[in-house]
Amino acid sequence: MQTISIIGYGKMAKAIACGLNGKFALEIIGRDKEKIQNFIQENNLLNTTSLHTEKIIDIKDKILILAIKPYALEYFKYENQSIAVFNIMAGISISKLQSILDSKSYCRVMPNVASLIGSGLSVLYSDDIKIKKLASDIFDTLGSSIFVDKEEQIDSAGAISGCGPAYLGLVAEALIDAGIKEGLNLDISTKLVNGLFDGFSKLLQVKSPNSIRLDTTSPGGTTIDGIVELENSATRAAFINAVHAAHKKAKTLS
Numbered sequence: 001m002q003t004i005s006i007i008g009y010g011k012m013a014k015a016i017a018c019g020l021n022g023k024f025a026l027e028i029i030g031r032d033k034e035k036i037q038n039f040i041q042e043n044n045l046l047n048t049t050s051l052h053t054e055k056i057i058d059i060k061d062k063i064l065i066l067a068i069k070p071y072a073l074e075y076f077k078y079e080n081q082s083i084a085v086f087n088i089m090a091g092i093s094i095s096k097l098q099s100i101l102d103s104k105s106y107c108r109v110m111p112n113v114a115s116l117i118g119s120g121l122s123v124l125y126s127d128d129i130k131i132k133k134l135a136s137d138i139f140d141t142l143g144s145s146i147f148v149d150k151e152e153q154i155d156s157a158g159a160i161s162g163c164g165p166a167y168l169g170l171v172a173e174a175l176i177d178a179g180i181k182e183g184l185n186l187d188i189s190t191k192l193v194n195g196l197f198d199g200f201s202k203l204l205q206v207k208s209p210n211s212i213r214l215d216t217t218s219p220g221g222t223t224i225d226g227i228v229e230l231e232n233s234a235t236r237a238a239f240i241n242a243v244h245a246a247h248k249k250a251k252t253l254s
């Protein structure tokens with residue numbers, strides 16, 4: 001079984017490790033021995049070893065996933081050459097990575113938290129054709145993956161699919177609150193919103209957003225009054241601006 005070494009044990013490392021659990025052997029690397037042990041136990045990771053290090057990581061012949069914060073990258077010193085590096089850190093370019101650690105291949109990846117339940121979407125970029133098969137083998141295990149043609153598209157895509165769960169979380173919370181305001185209890189309102197997202201995501205696979213909207217908006221009906229309120233609140237512009245702000249921030253991290 002191939003071993004994947006994950007540096008980090010935070011939220012994204014958890015989503016990735018849980019998705020890969022049982023399909024690959026895992027190695028969890030980081031600076032806090034206790035956190036690594038808890039991470040392995042709490043997530044019931046099978047076939048997993050730990051590598052605790054204060055500073056220096058020997059990456060010789062490893063397949064690495066970098067799942068630490070961008071500012072933490074240079075906290076560690078990397079010795080020798082790895083086989084492949086998959087970098088999920090927002091804003092860290094391949095050229096920046098090449099200046100910090102040596103690898104036969106480099107790949108940038110923007111995953112999302114749905115990897116935790118095998119429904120993640122990972123956006124990938126590499127200029128090395130040889131890494132593509134390995135990349136798909138790993139990241140398709142977490143859901144699905146899409147390769148983009150240009151490295152800068154990773155940050156654009158990440159601002160949608162990487163940050164998107166937070167934006168949709170905000171929408172879900174707002175709709176649950178709206179149900180409560182209209183007199184539903186929390187349980188019913190939450191169930192309605194869960195069902196709404198579930199059905200909507202399936203519908204979106206077969207219909208365009210515009211046709212779903214039109215199908216739901218009958219002339220002089222109730223939905224159009226709600227749409228007018230959303231347009232008055234510049235909802236589209238708010239989402240476009242949010243994605244733009246996240247993209248701009250990602251660019252400042254490199």
Ligand SMILES: NC(=O)c1ccc[n+]([C@@H]2O[C@H](COP(=O)([O-])OP(=O)(O)OC[C@H]3O[C@@H](n4cnc5c(N)ncnc54)[C@H](OP(=O)(O)O)[C@@H]3O)[C@@H](O)[C@H]2O)c1
Nearest residue numbers: 008009010011012013067068069070072075088089090162
């Ligand atoms: N969360 C998402 O939805 C998402 C989506 C796409 C990409 N990402 C990317 O995933 C990466 C990890 O994000 P996350 O949400 O998993 O963060 P997180 O839960 O806060 O975990 C951060 C990880 O970085 C390590 N770390 C932080 N500061 C460090 C330092 N100074 N030196 C060494 N290690 C340090 C932490 O270890 P310690 O506990 O020892 O500090 C921990 O393992 C980020 O680069 C982010 O851009 C996240």
